[in-house]
Amino acid sequence: MSKSISILALLACYLCSGAVSAVELFLHDGNSALTKEQAREQSEQWNATKSLRKKVNQRAERQFDKSDKADNESEACYKSGKLNAYWESKTKRCLDSNTGQPIRP
Helix, strand or coil: CHHHHHHHHHHHHHHHHHHHHHHHHHHCCCCCHHHHHHHHHHHHHHHHHHHHHHHHHHHHHHHHHHHHHHHHHHHHHHHCCCCCEEEECCCCEEEECCCCCECCC
């Protein structure tokens, strides 16, 4: 029992001494190497997150623009006065049903 208490006491003293030195390092003039390193890491993480968010948003916009363009073109194909025109959704083109050639609606 006394052995486990002494080990716990030593562990507590070790942790306390480490915490004190970390606190001293952190509070020393507010310009410690630790705070500068943390600020640099946070800045890098912020920049990486911002860059990734921008890429995701740009990709989503491109996907939306593609689908919006395809919807507009299919609508124009169906509304065209050409009787043989049909919209092929796989290739996203307006085709002539007799020849299979693309048509400008």
